[in-house]
Amino acid sequence: MTTPHGYTPPPSGFGGHRPAATALYGPHLDGDAMPALYEDLRRTHGPVAPVTVAPGIEAWLVLGHRELLRVARDEQDFSHDPRRWSPLREGRVPPDSPILPFVGWRPALMFADGQQHRRMRAAVSDALARVDGHELRRRVRSAAEELIASFAGRGAADLVPQYARRLPLLVISGLLGLDERPGRRLVHAIGRMGATASDSGRASRRINAILLALIEEKRSRPGDDITSALLHHPARLTDEEVLHNLLVMFVAGHQSTVDWIATSLCVMLCDPAFPSAPTGGRLTADDALDLVLWRFPPTQNLPTRYATRALRLGGQSIRAGDMLILGLAAANADPAVLPPGGPAAGNRSHLAFGAGPHTCPAQDPARVITRTAVDTVRQRLPDMELAVEQPELAWVPSPWRRGLAALPVRFTGPQPSRTAPADAAGTGIDRPGHPAAPQTGEVR
Incomplete structure (x- = not known):
C-alpha cells in the first residue's frame, strides 16, 4: 500500500500474522492528506485497519460506518476505560509518549461505562439542558459583535x-462560570498538554488549580452556570468528578467549535452555491454547518475504545x-452507506458527534454557538471574501482534529449591527434542522 510522502510504516507490533501498521501521526498528516489515507x-x-498512533503504539482505526456504530454502541465488548489497555497495564507505554494525555484514566464520563457513565452523563446532560437557547444566542452575538468591532x-x-x-x-468560559482571564489561562494550559512530559505535568497542575478554584467558589456561591449545576445535581458528583467533567467539556467544546465555525465560514466563502449575503440563495447557513459535519468533521478521529475480549471486527482479529x-471522518465517507452524490436532503445521520451512549451531549448548544457566530460575521461583513487563493488555505496537521490553520479575509467595512430575526437565528434547539448539503466545493 502507499503511505503519505516521507512516511514508512513502522514494524507491526501485532505479531507476525498481523498486517503491517500505518503511521497515523506526523506533520504531513493534515486535512489534505487524511482523506486519501483513509481510502487507501x-x-x-x-x-478496520492497523495503525500506529505514536512511535511503538499500535491501535485499530475503525473506518467502516457499520463497524463504528457497533464499537460506539457496545460497551460490553468495547470499553471506554483506558485501564483495560494492555500496553498501559503492562508498562509498555513510554512516559513521554504523546498518546498519554488521551489515555490517562480520569473520573469523567468519557472514561466510564455502564452505571458510572450514566450517573455522570445525567448530571452533565441536565446541566447543559439548563442553558437557555435564546440567552445563549444573545451571549454569542454580543461576544461576536465585540470581536468583529476589534x-x-x-x-x-x-x-x-x-x-x-x-x-x-468567551462563551464556554461564561457557561462554566469562569471569567475571561482564567478562561484564557485554562486554554493556554490545555494547549501545552502533550507537548513534552514536563510541559504536560505543569499544564495539568495549572488546569487543576484553575478548575478547583472555580469549584470552590461555586460550591459556596452557586450561580446560573454549568459548574454550579454539576455541583448541586442529585447525582452527587465529587469535586474530582466535577473537575474532570468540566475539563472534558471545555477541551472538547472549545476546539471542536473553533473548527466548526472556521470551516463553515470557509465553505460559504469558497462555494458559489452559498450566497455572500445572509439571505437568499439555494443553500443556507445550516446547510454549510451540516456539510462541514459530513465532510470535514471537527473531530475526525475519536480516541479511544478498548476491546474487553478477543473478537472479530471488520475481518480483523x-x-x-x-x-x-x-x-x-472515514465512516462518514464509507461508500457502503453513503449514497452517490452525498447525503440525501434532511439526512443528519453523520457521525460527527459520535454515536451510542457516548454521543456528544453538547451538540445543541454547540450548534447555537456555531450558527450564531456564522450569521453574525456574515451580517456585519456582507462583502467579506478570501484574501488568498483557495488552494493556499491549509489545515492544521493533526490526525485527531480537522481545522483550518488560518482563514484570511478582506472586506470594505462593517454594516450596522442589527438583531437577527427569530427564524434566521434558529437552531436545532428551536426547530427542525435544514437538510444536509450535497457535495459541492472543496477546501484544501
Whole structure:
C-alpha cells in the first residue's frame, strides 16, 4: 500500500500474522492528506485497519460506518476505560509518549461505562439542558459583535485567531462560570498538554488549580452556570468528578467549535452555491454547518475504545486489551452507506458527534454557538471574501482534529449591527434542522 510522502510504516507490533501498521501521526498528516489515507487503508484492509498512533503504539482505526456504530454502541465488548489497555497495564507505554494525555484514566464520563457513565452523563446532560437557547444566542452575538468591532476597521482579518478561536472561549468560559482571564489561562494550559512530559505535568497542575478554584467558589456561591449545576445535581458528583467533567467539556467544546465555525465560514466563502449575503440563495447557513459535519468533521478521529475480549471486527482479529480509534471522518465517507452524490436532503445521520451512549451531549448548544457566530460575521461583513487563493488555505496537521490553520479575509467595512430575526437565528434547539448539503466545493 502507499503511505503519505516521507512516511514508512513502522514494524507491526501485532505479531507476525498481523498486517503491517500505518503511521497515523506526523506533520504531513493534515486535512489534505487524511482523506486519501483513509481510502487507501480501506482498500487495503477493509473497514478496520492497523495503525500506529505514536512511535511503538499500535491501535485499530475503525473506518467502516457499520463497524463504528457497533464499537460506539457496545460497551460490553468495547470499553471506554483506558485501564483495560494492555500496553498501559503492562508498562509498555513510554512516559513521554504523546498518546498519554488521551489515555490517562480520569473520573469523567468519557472514561466510564455502564452505571458510572450514566450517573455522570445525567448530571452533565441536565446541566447543559439548563442553558437557555435564546440567552445563549444573545451571549454569542454580543461576544461576536465585540470581536468583529476589534478588527472591522482594518478591512482585513484572519478569522481563525481573531474570531473563531476567541469566540467559543468567551462563551464556554461564561457557561462554566469562569471569567475571561482564567478562561484564557485554562486554554493556554490545555494547549501545552502533550507537548513534552514536563510541559504536560505543569499544564495539568495549572488546569487543576484553575478548575478547583472555580469549584470552590461555586460550591459556596452557586450561580446560573454549568459548574454550579454539576455541583448541586442529585447525582452527587465529587469535586474530582466535577473537575474532570468540566475539563472534558471545555477541551472538547472549545476546539471542536473553533473548527466548526472556521470551516463553515470557509465553505460559504469558497462555494458559489452559498450566497455572500445572509439571505437568499439555494443553500443556507445550516446547510454549510451540516456539510462541514459530513465532510470535514471537527473531530475526525475519536480516541479511544478498548476491546474487553478477543473478537472479530471488520475481518480483523482483535485481542482483549487492544485500542480502537473511531474514524468519524472515514465512516462518514464509507461508500457502503453513503449514497452517490452525498447525503440525501434532511439526512443528519453523520457521525460527527459520535454515536451510542457516548454521543456528544453538547451538540445543541454547540450548534447555537456555531450558527450564531456564522450569521453574525456574515451580517456585519456582507462583502467579506478570501484574501488568498483557495488552494493556499491549509489545515492544521493533526490526525485527531480537522481545522483550518488560518482563514484570511478582506472586506470594505462593517454594516450596522442589527438583531437577527427569530427564524434566521434558529437552531436545532428551536426547530427542525435544514437538510444536509450535497457535495459541492472543496477546501484544501
